[in-house]
Amino acid sequence: MLTILIFAVVLTCSDATLDVNTVPPYVKQCFEGDPKIIECFESAVHHLRPYLATGIPEIELPSVEPFLMDELSLSLTTGPNGYKVSLKEIDIFGASNFTLSKLKLSENGKPFEARINIPLLRINSRYTSSGVLIILPASGNGTFNAQFEDINAVVKGMVSVNEKDNLKFLHVDALNVDLNVKNIRMTVKNIYKNNRILTEAINLFLRENGQEVFKVMKPQLRKKLSALFMSIANKLLTHLPIDVFYVPLSKQTNKST
Numbered sequence: 706m707l708t709i710l711i712f713a714v715v716l717t718c719s720d721a722t723l724d725v726n727t728v729p730p731y732v733k734q735c736f737e738g739d740p741k742i743i744e745c746f747e748s749a750v751h752h753l754r755p756y757l758a759t760g761i762p763e764i765e766l767p768s769v770e771p772f773l774m775d776e777l778s779l780s781l782t783t784g785p786n787g788y789k790v791s792l793k794e795i796d797i798f799g800a801s802n803f804t805l806s807k808l809k810l811s812e813n814g815k816p817f818e819a820r821i822n823i824p825l826l827r828i829n830s831r832y833t834s835s836g837v838l839i840i841l842p843a844s845g846n847g848t849f850n851a852q853f854e855d856i857n858a859v860v861k862g863m864v865s866v867n868e869k870d871n872l873k874f875l876h877v878d879a880l881n882v883d884l885n886v887k888n889i890r891m892t893v894k895n896i897y898k899n900n901r902i903l904t905e906a907i908n909l910f911l912r913e914n915g916q917e918v919f920k921v922m923k924p925q926l927r928k929k930l931s932a933l934f935m936s937i938a939n940k941l942l943t944h945l946p947i948d949v950f951y952v953p954l955s956k957q958t959n960k961s962t
Contacts, residue, residue, distance in 0.1 A: 728949055729763070731756040736952045743808055749950065750805045758801040764944040766937065771796040771829075774929055779921050781838075781910075788836040788843055795830040799823060816861045816879075823856040832893065838910055843903060847896040853919075855887035862935070872946040880935040882927055889915035
């Protein structure tokens, strides 16, 4: 998932020197002093993608295909009979197919920052609605499907270093995700009693107002994604001492002697 880019962007926060002998297959090691360290970090994050798609059972990290979101509540029009939609049981596909770029490391207490691109996210969910839409009473329920194409996201955050059992671990203390989507397609179907007129009216509204609907979704989406991604990143980092994925000079020297 895109959040695991945190693995790379925060690695220079520590000077861990303890021996760690096991390197999991989902970790590509980077080495202190490497003149191409940024390229190594980017490669290490891209190395994670197939493992994120399938999950990592040994650390109880589930697959992100799909990753699940509980609910989004949207007010799409204003007024006493404004059109409101609640999306539930949201499945999001495509998050593991990301590309990391423009990596800025966390140094001297400043936040890390990275930019990522995801070509396509597919969203499937249930929905319920209430209110009036284009003069039609639009209360009902059904299924909601969307495609977000060419997503560009900026991830920023702060980390700290914790020590446990004489090993040092990173912890993500704060994380913010911002995202923009170039192309959006949204549709509903399976509306209660197969109301054809209502289905066509909602789909016309979504087709003509996709970016506006996304703007309404965006604050909740940012908040939920930030919390979700931080939780997943910390689950991963909790199981990996820093020495495992960022090998300090002292350990490299020890290996060569």
